[in-house]
Amino acid sequence: MSGSNSSLEFLFAGIIQAVDLIVRMDPYVASVTKVQLMVSGVAVILSAITAIALASAISFSEFRGKELLRTAINTSMGLPPVAVGLVVFLFLTRRGPIGFLDLIYTPAAMIIAQYILATPIITGVSITAIESIPRKVWDTAYTLGGTKLDVSLQVLKEARLGIITAILAGFGRAIAEVGAILTVGGNIVHQLYLGGVLQDVSYTRTLTTAITVETRQGNIPEAIAFGIILLILSFFVNFIAMWVRKRSVG
Amino acid sequence: MTGDRDIENMKGIMRKDMREIFLKSVLLGTILMVILGAGCIGKESTESTASGVTNPPVQNEPAHVQDEPIKVQEKLRMATTTSTYDSGLLDVLNPVFQQKCNCIVEVIPKGTGAAIQTAKDGDADLIFVHARGKEDAFVNEGYGVNRRDVMYNDFVILGPESDPAKIRGMTSAAEAFRNIAAAGMAGNATFFSRGDNSGTHTKEKAIWDATGIVPSGTWYNSVGKGMGDTLTAANEKLGYTLADRGTYIKWKSKEGFELQLLVEGPVKGGDPILKNPYGIIAVNPEKYPDVNYKLAMEYIEFVTSKDGQELIKNYRVNGEQLFFPDAK
Structure with missing residues:
Protein backbone atom coordinates (compact mmCIF):
# COMPACT_ATOMS: atom_id res chain seq x y z
CA MET A 1 0.00 0.00 0.00
CA SER A 2 3.02 2.28 0.16
CA GLY A 3 2.28 5.06 -2.29
CA SER A 4 -0.21 4.44 -5.08
CA ASN A 5 1.72 7.10 -6.93
CA SER A 6 4.81 5.01 -7.37
CA SER A 7 2.80 1.95 -8.40
CA LEU A 8 1.09 4.00 -11.10
CA GLU A 9 4.48 5.23 -12.23
CA PHE A 10 5.68 1.64 -12.39
CA LEU A 11 2.73 0.73 -14.60
CA PHE A 12 3.12 3.74 -16.89
CA ALA A 13 6.87 3.30 -17.22
CA GLY A 14 6.23 -0.33 -18.22
CA ILE A 15 3.65 0.64 -20.83
CA ILE A 16 5.84 3.39 -22.30
CA GLN A 17 8.81 1.04 -22.63
CA ALA A 18 6.49 -1.61 -24.10
CA VAL A 19 5.16 0.77 -26.74
CA ASP A 20 8.74 1.75 -27.54
CA LEU A 21 9.66 -1.93 -28.05
CA ILE A 22 6.76 -2.36 -30.47
CA VAL A 23 7.25 0.89 -32.38
CA ARG A 24 10.94 0.37 -33.06
CA MET A 25 10.23 -3.25 -34.01
CA ASP A 26 12.57 -4.78 -31.45
CA PRO A 27 13.96 -7.91 -33.19
CA TYR A 28 13.11 -10.18 -30.24
CA VAL A 29 9.53 -8.89 -30.00
CA ALA A 30 9.14 -9.07 -33.78
CA SER A 31 10.46 -12.65 -33.96
CA VAL A 32 8.12 -13.83 -31.22
CA THR A 33 5.16 -12.22 -33.02
CA LYS A 34 6.25 -13.84 -36.28
CA VAL A 35 6.42 -17.30 -34.73
CA GLN A 36 2.98 -16.83 -33.17
CA LEU A 37 1.41 -15.78 -36.47
CA MET A 38 3.18 -18.49 -38.43
CA VAL A 39 2.26 -21.30 -36.03
CA SER A 40 -1.36 -20.24 -35.42
CA GLY A 41 -1.83 -19.24 -39.06
CA VAL A 42 -0.63 -22.54 -40.52
CA ALA A 43 -2.52 -24.52 -37.87
CA VAL A 44 -5.76 -22.68 -38.62
CA ILE A 45 -5.39 -23.00 -42.41
CA LEU A 46 -4.92 -26.77 -42.04
CA SER A 47 -7.78 -26.88 -39.53
CA ALA A 48 -10.06 -24.95 -41.87
CA ILE A 49 -9.44 -27.38 -44.75
CA THR A 50 -10.16 -30.38 -42.52
CA ALA A 51 -13.08 -28.71 -40.79
CA ILE A 52 -14.89 -27.63 -43.96
CA ALA A 53 -14.54 -31.13 -45.40
CA LEU A 54 -15.75 -32.66 -42.16
CA ALA A 55 -18.62 -30.22 -41.74
CA SER A 56 -19.75 -30.85 -45.33
CA ALA A 57 -19.59 -34.60 -44.86
CA ILE A 58 -21.71 -34.35 -41.74
CA SER A 59 -24.22 -31.82 -43.07
CA PHE A 60 -24.73 -33.22 -46.56
CA SER A 61 -24.91 -36.92 -45.91
CA GLU A 62 -26.56 -39.45 -43.70
CA PHE A 63 -24.60 -42.23 -42.12
CA ARG A 64 -24.56 -44.35 -39.04
CA GLY A 65 -22.94 -42.75 -36.03
CA LYS A 66 -23.54 -39.23 -37.39
CA GLU A 67 -25.07 -38.01 -34.13
CA LEU A 68 -22.26 -39.59 -32.15
CA LEU A 69 -19.70 -37.81 -34.32
CA ARG A 70 -21.50 -34.50 -33.85
CA THR A 71 -21.54 -34.97 -30.10
CA ALA A 72 -17.84 -35.82 -30.18
CA ILE A 73 -17.09 -32.66 -32.16
CA ASN A 74 -19.17 -30.49 -29.85
CA THR A 75 -17.44 -31.96 -26.82
CA SER A 76 -13.99 -31.37 -28.28
CA MET A 77 -14.75 -27.71 -28.92
CA GLY A 78 -13.77 -27.07 -25.32
CA LEU A 79 -10.75 -29.36 -25.02
CA PRO A 80 -8.39 -28.09 -22.31
CA PRO A 81 -5.20 -26.94 -24.10
CA VAL A 82 -2.86 -28.36 -21.45
CA ALA A 83 -4.40 -31.80 -21.87
CA VAL A 84 -4.02 -31.60 -25.65
CA GLY A 85 -0.43 -30.48 -25.10
CA LEU A 86 0.24 -33.50 -22.90
CA VAL A 87 -1.23 -35.96 -25.41
CA VAL A 88 0.73 -34.45 -28.30
CA PHE A 89 3.86 -34.48 -26.14
CA LEU A 90 3.40 -38.17 -25.33
CA PHE A 91 3.14 -38.97 -29.03
CA LEU A 92 6.09 -36.84 -30.10
CA THR A 93 8.53 -37.47 -27.26
CA ARG A 94 11.61 -39.44 -28.23
CA ARG A 95 10.15 -42.50 -26.52
CA GLY A 96 6.70 -41.93 -28.04
CA PRO A 97 5.07 -43.67 -31.02
CA ILE A 98 6.28 -41.09 -33.55
CA GLY A 99 9.26 -39.84 -31.60
CA PHE A 100 11.60 -40.90 -34.40
CA LEU A 101 10.37 -37.92 -36.43
CA ASP A 102 12.14 -35.66 -33.91
CA LEU A 103 9.31 -33.12 -33.96
CA ILE A 104 9.15 -32.30 -30.24
CA TYR A 105 10.16 -28.70 -29.44
CA THR A 106 9.77 -27.56 -33.04
CA PRO A 107 7.19 -25.21 -34.62
CA ALA A 108 5.72 -28.31 -36.30
CA ALA A 109 4.82 -29.77 -32.90
CA MET A 110 3.07 -26.52 -31.99
CA ILE A 111 1.15 -26.53 -35.26
CA ILE A 112 -0.05 -30.08 -34.57
CA ALA A 113 -1.28 -29.13 -31.09
CA GLN A 114 -3.11 -26.01 -32.30
CA TYR A 115 -4.55 -27.93 -35.24
CA ILE A 116 -6.14 -30.37 -32.78
CA LEU A 117 -7.51 -27.48 -30.72
CA ALA A 118 -8.89 -25.43 -33.60
CA THR A 119 -10.40 -28.14 -35.82
CA PRO A 120 -13.40 -29.06 -33.61
CA ILE A 121 -14.33 -25.39 -33.15
CA ILE A 122 -14.22 -24.58 -36.85
CA THR A 123 -16.11 -27.80 -37.66
CA GLY A 124 -18.78 -27.26 -35.03
CA VAL A 125 -19.45 -23.62 -35.93
CA SER A 126 -19.37 -24.45 -39.66
CA ILE A 127 -22.00 -27.19 -39.25
CA THR A 128 -24.27 -24.69 -37.51
CA ALA A 129 -23.66 -22.19 -40.33
CA ILE A 130 -24.43 -24.75 -43.04
CA GLU A 131 -27.54 -26.04 -41.36
CA SER A 132 -28.89 -22.54 -40.82
CA ILE A 133 -29.09 -22.04 -44.61
CA PRO A 134 -32.84 -22.14 -45.37
CA ARG A 135 -34.14 -25.38 -46.77
CA LYS A 136 -35.41 -23.58 -49.86
CA VAL A 137 -31.84 -22.90 -51.00
CA TRP A 138 -31.15 -26.61 -50.96
CA ASP A 139 -34.43 -27.37 -52.72
CA THR A 140 -34.00 -24.68 -55.38
CA ALA A 141 -30.55 -25.88 -56.23
CA TYR A 142 -31.89 -29.38 -56.48
CA THR A 143 -34.90 -28.51 -58.65
CA LEU A 144 -32.65 -26.54 -60.97
CA GLY A 145 -31.18 -29.89 -61.82
CA GLY A 146 -28.08 -29.71 -59.64
CA THR A 147 -26.29 -32.84 -58.65
CA LYS A 148 -25.62 -33.55 -55.00
CA LEU A 149 -22.24 -31.87 -55.38
CA ASP A 150 -23.79 -28.77 -56.96
CA VAL A 151 -26.30 -28.49 -54.15
CA SER A 152 -23.56 -28.83 -51.55
CA LEU A 153 -21.38 -26.22 -53.21
CA GLN A 154 -24.30 -23.81 -53.49
CA VAL A 155 -25.16 -24.23 -49.82
CA LEU A 156 -21.50 -23.84 -48.82
CA LYS A 157 -21.37 -20.64 -50.85
CA GLU A 158 -24.42 -19.32 -49.02
CA ALA A 159 -22.89 -20.31 -45.68
CA ARG A 160 -19.50 -18.71 -46.40
CA LEU A 161 -19.85 -15.85 -43.94
CA GLY A 162 -20.69 -18.28 -41.15
CA ILE A 163 -17.72 -20.42 -42.12
CA ILE A 164 -15.41 -17.39 -42.09
CA THR A 165 -16.70 -16.62 -38.59
CA ALA A 166 -15.91 -20.22 -37.66
CA ILE A 167 -12.34 -19.89 -38.96
CA LEU A 168 -11.88 -16.63 -37.06
CA ALA A 169 -13.14 -18.32 -33.90
CA GLY A 170 -10.56 -21.07 -34.44
CA PHE A 171 -7.81 -18.49 -34.96
CA GLY A 172 -8.93 -16.63 -31.85
CA ARG A 173 -8.59 -19.79 -29.83
CA ALA A 174 -5.20 -20.58 -31.32
CA ILE A 175 -3.60 -17.22 -30.55
CA ALA A 176 -5.02 -17.11 -27.03
CA GLU A 177 -3.84 -20.57 -26.09
CA VAL A 178 -0.70 -21.10 -24.00
CA GLY A 179 -0.89 -24.51 -22.31
CA ALA A 180 -0.43 -26.73 -25.35
CA ILE A 181 2.33 -24.83 -27.16
CA LEU A 182 4.30 -24.33 -23.95
CA THR A 183 4.41 -28.10 -23.43
CA VAL A 184 5.19 -29.21 -26.99
CA GLY A 185 7.11 -26.14 -28.21
CA GLY A 186 9.42 -25.70 -25.25
CA ASN A 187 9.43 -21.90 -25.42
CA ILE A 188 12.87 -21.84 -27.07
CA VAL A 189 14.80 -18.84 -28.36
CA HIS A 190 18.09 -18.93 -30.22
CA GLN A 191 20.87 -16.42 -29.75
CA LEU A 192 21.88 -15.14 -33.16
CA TYR A 193 23.96 -12.31 -34.55
CA LEU A 194 21.68 -9.98 -36.47
CA GLY A 195 23.49 -7.14 -38.16
CA GLY A 196 26.46 -7.69 -35.87
CA VAL A 197 24.36 -7.55 -32.68
CA LEU A 198 23.67 -10.60 -30.54
CA GLN A 199 19.92 -11.05 -30.40
CA ASP A 200 17.40 -13.42 -28.91
CA VAL A 201 15.42 -14.78 -31.82
CA SER A 202 12.34 -16.87 -31.21
CA TYR A 203 12.30 -20.45 -32.40
CA THR A 204 9.27 -21.81 -30.55
CA ARG A 205 8.41 -18.87 -28.30
CA THR A 206 5.04 -17.25 -28.97
CA LEU A 207 3.31 -14.15 -27.61
CA THR A 208 1.41 -16.17 -25.03
CA THR A 209 4.32 -18.26 -23.79
CA ALA A 210 6.58 -15.20 -23.83
CA ILE A 211 4.19 -13.33 -21.55
CA THR A 212 4.39 -16.09 -18.95
CA VAL A 213 8.20 -16.27 -18.94
CA GLU A 214 8.87 -12.53 -19.15
CA THR A 215 6.50 -11.83 -16.28
CA ARG A 216 8.09 -14.51 -14.16
CA GLN A 217 11.53 -13.10 -14.83
CA GLY A 218 10.45 -9.59 -13.98
CA ASN A 219 10.87 -8.28 -17.57
CA ILE A 220 7.68 -6.27 -17.33
CA PRO A 221 8.08 -4.01 -20.43
CA GLU A 222 8.55 -7.06 -22.68
CA ALA A 223 5.58 -8.79 -21.07
CA ILE A 224 3.39 -5.72 -21.58
CA ALA A 225 4.57 -5.37 -25.20
CA PHE A 226 3.54 -8.96 -25.93
CA GLY A 227 0.26 -8.39 -24.14
CA ILE A 228 -0.48 -5.32 -26.26
CA ILE A 229 0.30 -7.14 -29.51
CA LEU A 230 -1.86 -10.08 -28.46
CA LEU A 231 -4.75 -7.76 -27.59
CA ILE A 232 -4.43 -5.95 -30.92
CA LEU A 233 -4.51 -9.30 -32.71
CA SER A 234 -7.62 -10.53 -30.88
CA PHE A 235 -9.26 -7.16 -31.38
CA PHE A 236 -8.52 -7.38 -35.07
CA VAL A 237 -9.92 -10.91 -35.30
CA ASN A 238 -13.07 -9.92 -33.43
CA PHE A 239 -13.46 -6.81 -35.53
CA ILE A 240 -13.41 -8.85 -38.73
CA ALA A 241 -15.81 -11.37 -37.20
CA MET A 242 -18.20 -8.57 -36.29
CA TRP A 243 -17.94 -7.06 -39.73
CA VAL A 244 -18.66 -10.44 -41.31
CA ARG A 245 -21.64 -10.94 -39.04
CA LYS A 246 -23.02 -7.52 -39.95
CA ARG A 247 -22.66 -8.30 -43.62
CA SER A 248 -24.40 -11.63 -43.25
CA VAL A 249 -27.31 -9.97 -41.46
CA GLY A 250 -27.59 -6.89 -43.68
CA MET B 1 -59.95 -38.20 -18.72
CA THR B 2 -57.34 -36.56 -20.85
CA GLY B 3 -57.71 -33.47 -18.67
CA ASP B 4 -56.96 -35.55 -15.61
CA ARG B 5 -53.90 -36.93 -17.25
CA ASP B 6 -52.78 -33.44 -18.13
CA ILE B 7 -53.18 -32.39 -14.54
CA GLU B 8 -51.25 -35.45 -13.40
CA ASN B 9 -48.53 -34.60 -15.88
CA MET B 10 -48.42 -31.04 -14.70
CA LYS B 11 -48.16 -32.18 -11.12
CA GLY B 12 -45.28 -34.38 -12.15
CA ILE B 13 -43.58 -31.47 -13.85
CA MET B 14 -44.19 -29.25 -10.84
CA ARG B 15 -42.82 -31.88 -8.54
CA LYS B 16 -39.76 -32.05 -10.74
CA ASP B 17 -39.53 -28.26 -10.68
CA MET B 18 -39.85 -28.22 -6.93
CA ARG B 19 -37.14 -30.79 -6.60
CA GLU B 20 -34.91 -28.75 -8.82
CA ILE B 21 -35.63 -25.56 -6.90
CA PHE B 22 -34.99 -27.36 -3.64
CA LEU B 23 -31.69 -28.76 -4.84
CA LYS B 24 -30.65 -25.41 -6.23
CA SER B 25 -31.44 -23.60 -3.00
CA VAL B 26 -29.52 -26.18 -1.00
CA LEU B 27 -26.53 -25.65 -3.29
CA LEU B 28 -26.85 -21.88 -3.14
CA GLY B 29 -27.22 -22.04 0.65
CA THR B 30 -24.09 -24.10 0.97
CA ILE B 31 -22.11 -21.69 -1.18
CA LEU B 32 -23.39 -18.72 0.81
CA MET B 33 -22.52 -20.39 4.08
CA VAL B 34 -19.01 -21.13 2.88
CA ILE B 35 -18.54 -17.53 1.78
CA LEU B 36 -19.97 -16.12 5.00
CA GLY B 37 -17.95 -18.56 7.05
CA ALA B 38 -14.75 -17.58 5.27
CA GLY B 39 -15.65 -13.93 5.75
CA CYS B 40 -16.16 -14.41 9.48
CA ILE B 41 -12.91 -16.27 9.90
CA GLY B 42 -11.09 -13.58 7.94
CA LYS B 43 -12.65 -10.89 10.08
CA GLU B 44 -11.93 -12.75 13.27
CA SER B 45 -8.26 -13.03 12.49
CA THR B 46 -7.87 -9.36 11.59
CA GLU B 47 -9.72 -8.39 14.74
CA SER B 48 -7.52 -10.53 16.92
CA THR B 49 -4.33 -9.15 15.44
CA ALA B 50 -5.62 -5.65 15.88
CA SER B 51 -6.74 -6.30 19.45
CA GLY B 52 -3.19 -6.81 20.62
CA VAL B 53 -2.26 -3.35 19.48
CA THR B 54 -5.27 -1.09 19.87
CA ASN B 55 -7.96 -2.57 22.08
CA PRO B 56 -7.34 -3.17 25.75
CA PRO B 57 -8.29 -6.72 26.84
CA VAL B 58 -12.04 -7.05 27.16
CA GLN B 59 -12.89 -6.77 30.84
CA ASN B 60 -16.08 -8.81 30.68
CA GLU B 61 -14.46 -11.97 29.52
CA PRO B 62 -10.98 -12.20 30.96
CA ALA B 63 -11.30 -15.97 31.24
CA HIS B 64 -11.70 -16.29 27.52
CA VAL B 65 -8.68 -14.17 26.83
CA GLN B 66 -6.43 -16.01 29.23
CA ASP B 67 -7.52 -19.58 28.53
CA GLU B 68 -7.68 -19.63 24.80
CA PRO B 69 -5.98 -16.70 23.20
CA ILE B 70 -6.86 -16.77 19.53
CA LYS B 71 -3.47 -17.13 17.99
CA VAL B 72 -3.03 -15.99 14.46
CA GLN B 73 -0.21 -17.77 12.74
CA ASP B 154 28.01 -27.67 -7.36
CA PHE B 155 27.07 -27.73 -10.99
CA VAL B 156 27.78 -30.52 -13.41
CA ILE B 157 27.78 -30.65 -17.21
CA LEU B 158 25.40 -33.21 -18.67
CA GLY B 159 25.21 -34.55 -22.18
CA PRO B 160 24.26 -37.53 -24.31
CA GLU B 161 26.07 -40.83 -24.05
CA SER B 162 27.40 -40.46 -27.60
CA ASP B 163 29.15 -37.24 -26.46
CA PRO B 164 29.76 -35.70 -29.90
CA ALA B 165 31.77 -32.84 -28.35
CA LYS B 166 34.11 -35.29 -26.58
CA ILE B 167 33.99 -33.64 -23.17
CA ARG B 168 33.68 -36.71 -20.96
CA GLY B 169 36.01 -36.55 -17.98
CA MET B 170 37.33 -33.06 -18.73
CA THR B 171 38.60 -31.15 -15.70
CA SER B 172 37.94 -27.68 -17.11
CA ALA B 173 34.36 -26.52 -17.58
CA ALA B 174 35.49 -23.74 -19.94
CA GLU B 175 37.36 -26.24 -22.09
CA ALA B 176 34.26 -28.45 -22.22
CA PHE B 177 32.05 -25.50 -23.22
CA ARG B 178 34.54 -24.59 -25.96
CA ASN B 179 34.26 -28.11 -27.37
CA ILE B 180 30.45 -28.00 -27.21
CA ALA B 181 30.42 -24.70 -29.08
CA ALA B 182 32.74 -26.10 -31.77
CA ALA B 183 30.58 -29.22 -32.16
CA GLY B 184 27.49 -27.02 -32.17
CA MET B 185 28.83 -24.80 -34.96
CA ALA B 186 29.63 -27.94 -36.93
CA GLY B 187 26.04 -29.07 -36.49
CA ASN B 188 26.87 -32.09 -34.34
CA ALA B 189 25.67 -30.92 -30.92
CA THR B 190 23.10 -28.70 -29.24
CA PHE B 191 23.19 -26.86 -25.92
CA PHE B 192 20.19 -26.05 -23.74
CA SER B 193 20.38 -22.98 -21.55
CA ARG B 194 18.02 -22.03 -18.74
CA GLY B 195 17.97 -18.52 -20.21
CA ASP B 196 16.01 -17.22 -17.23
CA ASN B 197 18.54 -15.18 -15.21
CA SER B 198 18.53 -17.89 -12.58
CA GLY B 199 21.59 -18.80 -10.53
CA THR B 200 22.30 -21.65 -12.91
CA HIS B 201 22.00 -19.35 -15.91
CA THR B 202 24.29 -16.80 -14.24
CA LYS B 203 26.88 -19.52 -13.68
CA GLU B 204 26.53 -20.70 -17.27
CA LYS B 205 27.22 -17.16 -18.51
CA ALA B 206 30.26 -16.95 -16.25
CA ILE B 207 31.64 -20.12 -17.86
CA TRP B 208 31.01 -18.80 -21.38
CA ASP B 209 32.82 -15.62 -20.34
CA ALA B 210 35.76 -17.76 -19.27
CA THR B 211 35.87 -19.36 -22.72
CA GLY B 212 35.84 -16.01 -24.49
CA ILE B 213 33.10 -17.36 -26.76
CA VAL B 214 29.71 -15.71 -27.13
CA PRO B 215 27.38 -18.63 -27.82
CA SER B 216 25.24 -17.95 -30.87
CA GLY B 217 23.53 -20.04 -33.48
CA THR B 218 20.63 -22.43 -33.72
CA TRP B 219 22.56 -25.03 -31.69
CA TYR B 220 22.23 -22.76 -28.62
CA ASN B 221 18.70 -23.10 -27.27
CA SER B 222 17.48 -20.81 -24.52
CA VAL B 223 14.45 -22.25 -22.75
CA GLY B 224 13.53 -19.38 -20.39
CA LYS B 225 12.16 -21.76 -17.80
CA GLY B 226 13.15 -23.84 -14.80
CA MET B 227 15.77 -26.58 -14.40
CA GLY B 228 13.18 -29.32 -14.90
CA ASP B 229 11.92 -27.86 -18.18
CA THR B 230 15.48 -27.40 -19.39
CA LEU B 231 16.48 -30.96 -18.48
CA THR B 232 13.37 -32.28 -20.23
CA ALA B 233 14.23 -30.34 -23.38
CA ALA B 234 17.92 -31.32 -23.34
CA ASN B 235 16.97 -34.96 -22.74
CA GLU B 236 14.43 -34.94 -25.58
CA LYS B 237 16.90 -33.45 -28.02
CA LEU B 238 19.95 -35.25 -26.56
CA GLY B 239 21.76 -31.97 -26.07
CA TYR B 240 24.27 -30.68 -23.52
CA THR B 241 23.26 -28.63 -20.50
CA LEU B 242 24.50 -27.26 -17.19
CA ALA B 243 22.60 -28.52 -14.14
CA ASP B 244 22.92 -28.23 -10.40
CA ARG B 245 23.94 -31.55 -8.91
CA GLY B 246 20.87 -31.74 -6.66
CA THR B 247 18.41 -31.66 -9.51
CA TYR B 248 20.59 -34.04 -11.52
CA ILE B 249 20.63 -36.60 -8.69
CA LYS B 250 16.87 -36.45 -8.53
CA TRP B 251 16.53 -36.81 -12.28
CA LYS B 252 19.12 -39.42 -13.10
CA SER B 253 16.96 -42.30 -11.86
CA LYS B 254 13.90 -41.09 -13.78
CA GLU B 255 12.43 -43.36 -16.38
CA GLY B 256 13.68 -42.34 -19.78
CA PHE B 257 16.32 -39.86 -18.60
CA GLU B 258 19.31 -40.57 -20.82
CA LEU B 259 21.67 -37.66 -20.22
CA GLN B 260 24.88 -38.53 -18.43
CA LEU B 261 27.17 -36.64 -16.11
CA LEU B 262 30.18 -35.84 -18.31
CA VAL B 263 32.05 -33.12 -16.40
CA GLU B 264 32.24 -33.15 -12.58
CA GLY B 265 31.95 -30.20 -10.22
CA PRO B 266 34.15 -29.42 -7.17
CA VAL B 267 32.12 -31.64 -4.80
CA LYS B 268 33.63 -34.61 -6.62
CA GLY B 269 36.99 -32.99 -7.28
CA GLY B 270 36.05 -31.11 -10.46
CA ASP B 271 36.57 -27.56 -11.74
CA PRO B 272 36.19 -24.99 -8.89
CA ILE B 273 34.33 -22.61 -11.25
CA LEU B 274 31.37 -24.98 -10.92
CA LYS B 275 30.96 -24.31 -7.17
CA ASN B 276 27.43 -23.25 -6.28
Missing part, protein backbone atom coordinates in the same frame (compact mmCIF):
# COMPACT_ATOMS: atom_id res chain seq x y z
CA GLU B 74 2.26 -15.36 11.29
CA LYS B 75 3.40 -15.87 7.74
CA LEU B 76 6.91 -15.80 6.34
CA ARG B 77 7.15 -15.35 2.58
CA MET B 78 10.31 -16.89 1.19
CA ALA B 79 11.32 -16.31 -2.43
CA THR B 80 13.73 -19.06 -3.34
CA THR B 81 15.22 -20.88 -6.27
CA THR B 82 13.67 -23.87 -7.90
CA SER B 83 16.71 -25.94 -6.88
CA THR B 84 16.14 -25.65 -3.12
CA TYR B 85 12.43 -26.25 -3.67
CA ASP B 86 12.54 -29.09 -6.21
CA SER B 87 15.30 -30.89 -4.34
CA GLY B 88 12.96 -31.32 -1.38
CA LEU B 89 15.33 -29.63 1.10
CA LEU B 90 12.73 -27.08 2.17
CA ASP B 91 10.31 -29.90 2.95
CA VAL B 92 12.79 -30.90 5.66
CA LEU B 93 13.79 -27.46 6.95
CA ASN B 94 10.47 -25.64 6.93
CA PRO B 95 8.33 -28.03 9.04
CA VAL B 96 10.95 -27.87 11.83
CA PHE B 97 11.00 -24.08 11.69
CA GLN B 98 7.22 -23.84 11.53
CA GLN B 99 6.98 -25.88 14.71
CA LYS B 100 9.50 -23.61 16.42
CA CYS B 101 7.93 -20.31 15.44
CA ASN B 102 4.31 -21.41 15.25
CA CYS B 103 4.15 -19.72 11.88
CA ILE B 104 3.58 -20.59 8.28
CA VAL B 105 6.38 -20.46 5.72
CA GLU B 106 5.06 -19.65 2.29
CA VAL B 107 7.54 -20.65 -0.39
CA ILE B 108 7.64 -18.85 -3.73
CA PRO B 109 9.92 -20.94 -5.96
CA LYS B 110 11.43 -19.09 -8.93
CA GLY B 111 14.76 -18.66 -10.63
CA THR B 112 17.27 -16.63 -8.59
CA GLY B 113 16.79 -13.52 -10.77
CA ALA B 114 13.03 -13.69 -10.41
CA ALA B 115 13.24 -14.46 -6.69
CA ILE B 116 15.36 -11.35 -6.19
CA GLN B 117 12.93 -9.33 -8.30
CA THR B 118 10.04 -10.58 -6.15
CA ALA B 119 11.83 -9.34 -3.06
CA LYS B 120 12.68 -6.02 -4.76
CA ASP B 121 8.97 -5.57 -5.42
CA GLY B 122 8.36 -6.04 -1.69
CA ASP B 123 6.52 -9.33 -2.19
CA ALA B 124 8.80 -11.47 -0.03
CA ASP B 125 10.30 -11.28 3.47
CA LEU B 126 13.35 -13.35 2.73
CA ILE B 127 15.33 -14.70 -0.22
CA PHE B 128 17.25 -17.99 -0.31
CA VAL B 129 19.17 -18.02 -3.58
CA HIS B 130 22.41 -18.86 -5.36
CA ALA B 131 24.09 -16.11 -7.40
CA ARG B 132 26.65 -14.29 -5.30
CA GLY B 133 27.04 -11.31 -7.62
CA LYS B 134 23.33 -10.66 -7.72
CA GLU B 135 23.02 -11.20 -3.97
CA ASP B 136 25.70 -8.58 -3.28
CA ALA B 137 23.97 -6.13 -5.63
CA PHE B 138 20.68 -6.78 -3.82
CA VAL B 139 22.30 -5.85 -0.50
CA ASN B 140 24.28 -2.90 -1.92
CA GLU B 141 21.16 -1.40 -3.46
CA GLY B 142 19.62 -1.38 0.00
CA TYR B 143 16.99 -4.04 -0.59
CA GLY B 144 18.55 -6.71 1.60
CA VAL B 145 20.21 -6.90 4.99
CA ASN B 146 22.19 -9.51 6.89
CA ARG B 147 23.34 -11.78 4.09
CA ARG B 148 24.61 -15.14 5.36
CA ASP B 149 26.22 -18.13 3.69
CA VAL B 150 24.15 -21.24 4.21
CA MET B 151 25.53 -24.09 2.14
CA TYR B 152 26.98 -25.03 -1.20
CA ASN B 153 26.85 -27.72 -3.77
CA PRO B 277 27.13 -21.32 -2.99
CA TYR B 278 23.71 -20.55 -1.49
CA GLY B 279 23.00 -17.40 0.48
CA ILE B 280 20.07 -16.18 2.53
CA ILE B 281 19.09 -12.50 2.88
CA ALA B 282 16.35 -10.70 4.81
CA VAL B 283 14.46 -7.97 2.99
CA ASN B 284 15.34 -4.55 4.43
CA PRO B 285 12.45 -3.38 6.66
CA GLU B 286 13.48 0.23 6.08
CA LYS B 287 12.69 -0.25 2.40
CA TYR B 288 9.48 -2.17 2.97
CA PRO B 289 7.98 -1.63 6.45
CA ASP B 290 5.35 -4.31 5.74
CA VAL B 291 7.82 -7.19 5.59
CA ASN B 292 8.04 -9.64 8.44
CA TYR B 293 11.62 -8.82 9.37
CA LYS B 294 11.50 -10.49 12.77
CA LEU B 295 10.44 -13.82 11.34
CA ALA B 296 12.91 -13.52 8.47
CA MET B 297 15.76 -13.06 10.97
CA GLU B 298 14.53 -16.00 13.02
CA TYR B 299 14.62 -18.15 9.90
CA ILE B 300 18.14 -17.02 9.01
CA GLU B 301 19.25 -17.80 12.55
CA PHE B 302 17.61 -21.21 12.26
CA VAL B 303 19.20 -22.36 8.99
CA THR B 304 22.64 -21.11 10.02
CA SER B 305 22.35 -22.65 13.51
CA LYS B 306 23.88 -25.99 14.46
CA ASP B 307 20.46 -27.66 14.19
CA GLY B 308 19.69 -26.20 10.77
CA GLN B 309 23.14 -27.00 9.41
CA GLU B 310 22.83 -30.56 10.72
CA LEU B 311 19.51 -30.99 8.89
CA ILE B 312 21.11 -29.74 5.66
CA LYS B 313 24.10 -32.05 6.11
CA ASN B 314 21.95 -35.11 6.70
CA TYR B 315 19.55 -34.51 3.85
CA ARG B 316 19.85 -37.30 1.31
CA VAL B 317 18.24 -37.96 -2.05
CA ASN B 318 18.77 -41.41 -3.54
CA GLY B 319 21.36 -41.94 -0.82
CA GLU B 320 23.46 -38.93 -1.84
CA GLN B 321 24.17 -35.78 0.09
CA LEU B 322 22.87 -32.80 -1.90
CA PHE B 323 24.02 -29.77 0.07
CA PHE B 324 27.15 -29.04 2.13
CA PRO B 325 26.59 -26.65 5.04
CA ASP B 326 29.06 -23.76 5.26
CA ALA B 327 27.49 -21.12 7.51
CA LYS B 328 30.14 -19.07 9.31
